Amino acid sequence: MTYEILINGTKRSVAWDSASMAASIDGRKIHADVAATSSGAYSVLLDGRVFEVTVEKDGDGWLLRTEGREFHVRIADPRSLRRGRDGSVEMEGRQQIIAPMPGKIVRLLAAPGQKVELGQGLLVIEAMKMQNEIRSPKSGTVERVAREGQTVTAGEILAVVV
Amino acid sequence: MTYEILINGTKRSVAWDSASMAASIDGRKIHADVAATSSGAYSVLLDGRVFEVTVEKDGDGWLLRTEGREFHVRIADPRSLRRGRDGSVEMEGRQQIIAPMPGKIVRLLAAPGQKVELGQGLLVIEAMKMQNEIRSPKSGTVERVAREGQTVTAGEILAVVV
Amino acid sequence: MFKKILIANRGEIAVRIARACREMGIVPVAVFSDADRASLHVRMAGQAYPIGAAPSRESYLRIDKLMDVARRAGCDALHPGYGFLAENPDLARACAENGIAFIGPSPDAMERLGSKTAARQLAARAGVPMVPGVADPIEKLQDAERIAQGLGYPVLLKAVAGGGGKGMRLVAAAQQMPAAWRDAVSEALNAFGDGRVYLERYLDRPRHIEIQILGDRHGHIVYLGERECSVQRRHQKVIEESPSPVMKPELRRAMGEAAVQLAREAGYTNAGTVEFLVDDARNFYFLEVNTRLQVEHPVTEMVTGLDLVKLQIRVAAGKALPFAQGDVVLSGHAIECRLYAEDPANNFFPSPGTILSRRVPGGPGIRLDEGVYEGFTVSTEYDPLLGKLIAWGSTRDEAITRLERAVAEYSITGIKTNAALFLEILRDPQFIRGEIYTRWLDERLPLLLANGKKTGASDVSAEDAAILTALFHQLGLNRAAHANGAHRESESRWKREARLEQVDRG
């Protein structure tokens, strides 16, 4: 069976015959031996080369780590692929800035409607006793921004730049 | 609720009010705070004293380890207790010697009907490349003994001394 | 010797102290906040008592509750660790009032050296060289602007009560002063409840080199070599090593003797650290004194063979130091990296969460001082330091390659850590040549982070491994879900999976 796999945004076509440990990625043939070790950890031999790989849930896909590198992987369901439902449109232009952890907004550095440059400060958040400045990921206009003094939980929107 | 607990063969009557962390064992009052840490591992505070305790399945009960000591615990179901079904009669006199792991009987040192002393060799078993002499746990008469050359699995009876 | 020591701390340092107690036959007594019942420092203690809600102001910073537990548990001594109340003379005084030995300097010595301005005044009297600046707290922004103009930019704003880079701001030019002033004061107020700041001239590419000192109550004070702590991110130490790659015996002696002289002036006892900046010409300038055990004390332990925590306990019990300055021998090289629950790819944001799985390094020359375990939840309440990984080698090169090997063995899932960044640092040619200074990492960081993402021949294979593992993992889960909720143990082999699949098909 062939699977479509999105890895760090790139699509790869993967086939494997597990009985013979023969895999193919975009046509390249690889002898692949994957063994589970601990929960969420695997030992992988690719043509004899050893990899230690860990897997964690990451949205609707997986976060994989090996050799100090991170990979975000999503596996398309072959059936839904056939139904042509695989494409999730990447957001372009409008950027949401999400709180990666609980914290408190201690100072605003930009107001809604204000033009900001890439890297310009939007607000200062205090989390785990550290103050961190949140900067704009793009040049554009601030659409929305959290309140000063507001306590935010992980995943909450701190600001939107369009 | 009060539970009857068998620990290393001794029966204890245990009560606990979990909300107040108040426990009582055979009438002794103890402030008991139990917290799960990893799977099968607990941190226990008894009147402030710290214990690290691990729990594993052990037949129809549990094997607990703490401070280098082992405890075999079985908790009687309070309902079955009320139905008077709790007593499992301890075997006395007749001793079965069980193979603790797979191995091969390489030599017999005693035959059925033979009188043996406490500590006298019954047979030699080879397991994991090591030969080990199995000795009698009591003075008595050999009732049964495995065959020489026999391959045994864990839990199999090697000999019976009465 | 003491019978029971109250450890007024949490995390890896509380674990470290508990280990020293165990080895001395002393009962370690832990305290824990509501967030820390299942923390490692509680599990490693002999006794443990709750002291309040998760916020440290309601638990670890409450002197009254600590004294309460000490009395209740019958403790005869208290070790403050680092952070929290470690440099607060009030705790030392409360101990004295309650007849409990405080494992650290006297409250008076702590006051004489703990405040940066007081320490600078003392250092001036002791003839220890200093960076040009103003030792007194500055009242208002306008004064800061005037003084900075006089010293010449760049200048450094620093919290009087500070430590760990909190309340510290580099000000490159006059127009940055208002924002920097505001940030430094507010951060200092937040972190220490004391918003006072002072100013000093900023050296160009200085190294941070500190001297470990140790004094007993019989007038003996020794220095135990130095630690180079120049690899810092935003003034926070990230990697520490001993000896410093630029150290010479005569410089070590000069710095060591200056540190001991300062300690002697202050009537200092127990362990302490005198921090210096060292410039290109190997001039050294007094920075500040930390009147407590440092996070990075293990590198000193590994090159001297001494156990600093045990020695702290012994001298606090009134014992004389069991060796003289001439007996201190530095052997080999040790390097430490600080493992944090933070995400280097996302501006080093803290990454709290539950540790799902964990693989820790071992083997020759490796030491791991941790405060976490598999299944532990890193909370948002406290400093996200997971632990410290330290390597010893007969040479600096061996220590670096060992640490690199050990970092590569370290793996953790469930939270993000800065471990992969250390691989980049330890392989960096400038780091390997020892060409580091306090801003080195801040300047080098973009390159190091980019290196970590670079695609090379080996990365194609890494990507392949990720793809096939994701597929294997997903298919395994699908199959498990198929099996109607039954819990399946992880399969040991692709081959076995394949066999099962063929059975399913057949």
Add this chain to the structure above:
Amino acid sequence: MFKKILIANRGEIAVRIARACREMGIVPVAVFSDADRASLHVRMAGQAYPIGAAPSRESYLRIDKLMDVARRAGCDALHPGYGFLAENPDLARACAENGIAFIGPSPDAMERLGSKTAARQLAARAGVPMVPGVADPIEKLQDAERIAQGLGYPVLLKAVAGGGGKGMRLVAAAQQMPAAWRDAVSEALNAFGDGRVYLERYLDRPRHIEIQILGDRHGHIVYLGERECSVQRRHQKVIEESPSPVMKPELRRAMGEAAVQLAREAGYTNAGTVEFLVDDARNFYFLEVNTRLQVEHPVTEMVTGLDLVKLQIRVAAGKALPFAQGDVVLSGHAIECRLYAEDPANNFFPSPGTILSRRVPGGPGIRLDEGVYEGFTVSTEYDPLLGKLIAWGSTRDEAITRLERAVAEYSITGIKTNAALFLEILRDPQFIRGEIYTRWLDERLPLLLANGKKTGASDVSAEDAAILTALFHQLGLNRAAHANGAHRESESRWKREARLEQVDRG
């Protein structure tokens, strides 16, 4: 220097060698049997290849398959570890024929010292003192009985090809000889495929003290202090330490020089160990030579600061030793205990199985060399050694208390281990005084095992903790079962459980 090293072994020693390779920038290449695909030594390697079925005769003992993998993977050297083929000259010869450097002595030196009888002949020529006995293999029982009568009982029957106590039997009196002869011959045949045995007089309470030697190909041979390995169970080393508690500088020099002299006579290179028995009067008697790295090499590494595996690799690559005898400095004290999957309460039967959970020690002075991990299945195919826990201290007392502290931190579920026995040994007054000899543990064992079961005041609390944990665990499971198969994460607190229970009731 080599580019790739084939590690012809498994378990903790293969992991140890892989770590040395990593630190030297050499690719470690593993081999694995069908039972070992998920073993730690495979996970730690750079490349790994299957070599056959689980029984070692079909995999780890197959020279042809090893040479196959070495050629296929492009290895330029091979490290044999210990056990398996490590002392088999045929492997060293096969390496030479295939142009692969063998990391060990030459096959000729191995033959001259590897056979006990050949080594005794060489030792006699080199003037090294020996235990009275007969160096040649004995043909039949009747000869053994005659020779034993001449030497005087007790005597020791030993396998010519032996090691690790296999094929060794103590014979206290003439009537025990027939059974001992039968057992020794059959065990030797089974273990080594060579049933030949020889005899020597049994010393009363000798210590086992061995000298680590290391030679390069440029004629330099040094000794790296001694290891005391007197704590043995049935001739198997259980605890090793360096230095020996009875060592004196002049005795060390005499033994070290004897060992080096013997190695020189044999044209020995690379690492090796010369074993001696030492009697009460500090006379030493040559026992045998192990022509390979020893299990217990870490204690030597910790007191010398040297990395023996890296040095083995360097001298095998033709480099000269980077130090002379006079540069070797012994610092502090190191003790190792061997952690086995076995059940001391059940006659030390091996205890294979899957490791369900695991807590490993850390902190100052602790080294852990392991071949297992959480989730790993200890198989019945191989030696049940899980790993080695080693502690360093500035004195023997500190090393003992550290090791005791670390053993108490070590916890494993799913299999049984001998860890708790080490707590008893390390607390034993005779052990602490260093009053040990090769039969000490066998004689002391009943007492130590009884101590481990003794009920004291503290054991009442331990029993209480076990009772309440069992109850908590069982009730948690009941509740989870009640929740209709949903998988519940472990609850963090009794209190939380209590709240849930009240909700259930309400």
